[in-house]
Amino acid sequence: MKLSISTRAARAAMFVAVTVRLFLGLAVELPTTHNGAWISALIGALLAAPWVVCVRYGRSSGLVLIALTALDAASVLASITRSTGYLALDRALPWVLTVPVAAAALWSVWRNGDAIGYAASIGARLALLLLVIVGLLQARAFRPAWLAPVLGSGWPSILEGGVRAAGWIAVSSSTLAVADGDDSPLSRLIPLAGGALAAALLLLLSGMITPTRLGGGWLNRLDDLLCNGRAPLYTQLPMIVVWFAGLLHLLAAQCFACAALVQRTANLNGKWIGAAVVAAILMVSRLPALNEAALWIARWGFLAAAIPVAATALLGGGDRKCASGD
């Protein structure tokens, strides 16, 4: 089985992955940017734009991307498992929560890249519909005044958030590196811009629903996000569906990209590679050291992903050749 994805499906998968990853990162994982999170998302997109235009599979860039994508996928898998604690499943064994997600990710890798991309495009439309329902249900609960001060914690933290956002974008758009065929720079930038804008809008919306809480645990922030205390509890239902569906699409895209990159490097059967990659991500997601790794990716991920591409861009000539990282 060859793991492949058309450029159209890769763009759809990337759009959803970028949106969800930026939102997860800036709203829940590292909320230090405060009200300026949406500006960080847009700065991240600007920083990552050249990378997104240039990235293609090459041996050196491929290895870096495999490592970064696998680590980030493990971190997303851990986030999904952690979110389930919010859903009255906090007493379940971690493996009971993690293995079904890994199985769903493996199933999607086996259905191949187009299935993941097309599912993402449908998922995005359904999420939009659900968000409109949420907006209507919670219209009275929005507090635009909470978006001030616009710069939140100030420019240094916004810029730092921008660099981190660029790292997340780099790992979330790795499906582009394995897409079949070639597409124009503009068609690569459209899902990036769309994803960053969607994430910025979501960050603004969430900022109006609940004031950003810098302290507190991960679950407290998720709880704030899903349940603001001013709207009826049942309005959480669509938000929870959007939250989990988004994370699942992100995880599937990352697992697929990782497996496809491995296949281009090792040239083995896609089914075995998919199983091995998902199993590895599952194991890593249970490691205690994952948090540090996730922090490292957030801080240095963009540089780590950009260096092989940039180095070959400087040494070799021509976009396509250099971007392969060979």
Add this chain to the structure above:
Amino acid sequence: MSGNDEALLRSELSTSLEENVERFKALLHADINSDAQFRPLQMRGRRLCAVYIEGMADDKKLSDFALRACVERQEPEYLTVDADTLMEKVLEIAQCEKAEIVEDILDKVVTGMSAVLIDGCGEAVLMETRGYPSRPVDKTTNESVVIGAQEGFVESLRTNMTLLRRYVPSRQLITECLSVGREVPCHVTLAYLEGVADADVVDRLRRRVMSIDASTVQGLGAIQQHIEDSPWALLPQMLQTERPDRAASCVMEGQVVLLADNSPYALAAPITLFHQLHASDDSFARWQYGTFLRLIRVMGMVVSVFLPGLYVALTDYHMHLLPLSLLGSIAEARANVPFPILAEILIMEFSFYLINEAGTRLPNQIGSALGIVGALILGQAAVSASIISPILIIIVAITGLGNYAIPDYGFGIGLVIGRLFVILCGAALGLYGVCLAAFALLVGLCGMRSLGIPYLAPIAPKRPHNPDILLRLPVWLQRRPMFFASQRARTERKAAG
């Protein structure tokens, strides 16, 4: 089959009538088969023998237009009695052909044609005398419509082809006959509009049908399972219809329709998920009604798959997400029920489909009695005995109604299996499990194809299409053919529009 029989089958006819008759008697097991008939006759002193299967061939047609014609032609111009003379001057039957290989003749004779063997001639004349009893064209039984044509396909392939031709009276309509099955052949017809259907799609379907390697193939149901893109998928990737008007509409949109002997329905491919939600009424009704009905079916499908799973997840794990008054009613209704929600819903689902299946098998006369049993015993009595909560009966009833809104029977069963999967996931992991199940089902659907066409097209991937897929826009806007039609047809119709 013995090696001797194989050799006999592949041999050519000899010029000796006795030898030929003996061969056919051996191959048709005439000593045991009482319906294999060998009728000797003479024409100007030349001996002939008509071979046919009683019941499959029309006796009257055979005696009036073939046997009598042979016996009565004694004029000098019929001096030479050979296959050509018989065909051109004697036999009064519209369709005749010559054959000389024993197997070819035998294959036709067992389908109801008659062969005339001629002494001193190495060729036989095959006559179209098929006249076995068959059901007349009647109202459809499973795809009934409020408005629109009422007739349905029958078991006879020829009648079905005629019905299709009546709805598509075009010289571009091609009906290509194929045969599948090594030991018992099943005759299949591929029908498509030349220049409108994509040649690659037609070729793909033809190759798949021809590559079926089975000793017997019992009708279109078996053929469908042999040629579908994803045989493990829950949902069918070909459309079954018993309505000639719907099959004709498929042909005109650029799809390929398969008909087979003894199958009172047609298969159409390629299709998408949205085709499974279409009904013939949609085309006859005004566009507003068609669109509304389609949206109702989509909602029925979603409710049918997700409602029971969501109910289990919410009531078992996330009571806080339910409005307080509803939670109160549910708690009150379930207070005396001894089973967990999962067991309760599985019992109810099982009972529902037990009644459904029994109702399908029962004769019409006692079908109404089953409704009473279902409604009274399983509904009223189960609630009174506190086995089932009343709210669950509402859930299962709405789910069942949603399922019945789906026009395609196989598609509906696929949805039921999907629903059970969602229920189990919801029971195991709550809303998280329902999300996982929905994601897995969505990815599964996105990975499916029908004759190479993505199952969720033209939504994902997006394709330019006729506005008659999910919603039905006014007919004057429906000029563009479907995205799976040939490029030529798309260009021509677009230019004409």
